[in-house]
Amino acid sequence: MAVTIKSPREIERMRKAGEILAKTHDELAKHLKPGMSTLEIDRIGEEIIRGYGCIPSFKNYNGYPASICVSVNDEVVHGIPHPEHIIEEGDIVSLDAGVIYEGYHSDAARTWGIGTIAPEAQRLIDVTRQSFFEGIRFARAGNHLNDISAAIQKYAESFGYGVVRDLVGHGIGSHLHEDPEVPNFARKRKGILLRPGMTLAIEPMINAGSPEVVWLDDDWTVVTEDGSLSAHYENTVLITDGEPEILSLI
Numbered sequence: 001m002a003v004t005i006k007s008p009r010e011i012e013r014m015r016k017a018g019e020i021l022a023k024t025h026d027e028l029a030k031h032l033k034p035g036m037s038t039l040e041i042d043r044i045g046e047e048i049i050r051g052y053g054c055i056p057s058f059k060n061y062n063g064y065p066a067s068i069c070v071s072v073n074d075e076v077v078h079g080i081p082h083p084e085h086i087i088e089e090g091d092i093v094s095l096d097a098g099v100i101y102e103g104y105h106s107d108a109a110r111t112w113g114i115g116t117i118a119p120e121a122q123r124l125i126d127v128t129r130q131s132f133f134e135g136i137r138f139a140r141a142g143n144h145l146n147d148i149s150a151a152i153q154k155y156a157e158s159f160g161y162g163v164v165r166d167l168v169g170h171g172i173g174s175h176l177h178e179d180p181e182v183p184n185f186a187r188k189r190k191g192i193l194l195r196p197g198m199t200l201a202i203e204p205m206i207n208a209g210s211p212e213v214v215w216l217d218d219d220w221t222v223v224t225e226d227g228s229l230s231a232h233y234e235n236t237v238l239i240t241d242g243e244p245e246i247l248s249l250i
């Protein structure tokens with residue numbers, strides 16, 4: 001599939017999808033507390049999304065059984081909410097969600113600490129978030145995709161962290177996953193030329209230790225191979241003829 005340029009009408013819908021997702025994350029974060037299950041987090045998140053009249057895009061996507069991916073500690077992404085998975089003080093919890101508004105998608109992830117967390121855990125969360133912002137400094141028409149990827153990698157690795165290679169960001173629009181792939185690490189080719197109207201889900205997944213990951217037997221949950229902590233931060237971003245517009249952040 002070719003990389004698409006969104007029309008003003010499509011962009012308007014993606015803006016709305018992004019705004020609702022940003023609000024969903026902010027509201028959902030307020031509910032997080034030690035002792036709750038990851039399934040409760042999913043239930044609350046789904047209710048918030050549906051309360052805005054939107055569809056949670058992950059539900060039943062390729063068979064994924066929930067609306068919110070909840071990934072705790074060494075879980076990198078795509079954790080499946082479960083009634084017996086209880087979050088505890090000191091945990092770090094990555095929440096990834098998608099919203100469909102009038103046929104258009106937004107996709108965003110945040111990582112939160114539960115109660116008081118170790119300083120190393122907080123640093124991983126902060127660096128992962130900042131690596132996204134280092135990347136989007138290059139999300140401008142005239143640059144190439146690899147400029148974004150390389151900036152994310154350079155920043156995260158300068159802290160000794162492992163940048164996950166086996167999963168990447170993606171184009172987004174009337175489908176959750178569109179071309180191009182958006183790696184969080186440099187490739188030999190410079191990648192596509194960025195043009196106004198392109199929409200990208202940029203999503204660094206950063207491990208405190210090695211970049212290697214493995215899939216659990218549920219075929220969804222991705223965990224760090226070495227058991228180290230992992231954090232995830234993602235937004236849906238519009239390339240413009242000036243500054244990039246972060247659609248899923250308010």
Ligand code: MF3
Pocket residue numbers: 058059061062064069078096097107108170201
């Ligand atoms: N944000 C995730 C991604 O871009 C979407 C997960 S799809 C799901 O990879 F099915 F796991 F929900």
Ligand code: CO
Pocket residue numbers: 107108169170201203234
């Ligand atoms: Co995504």
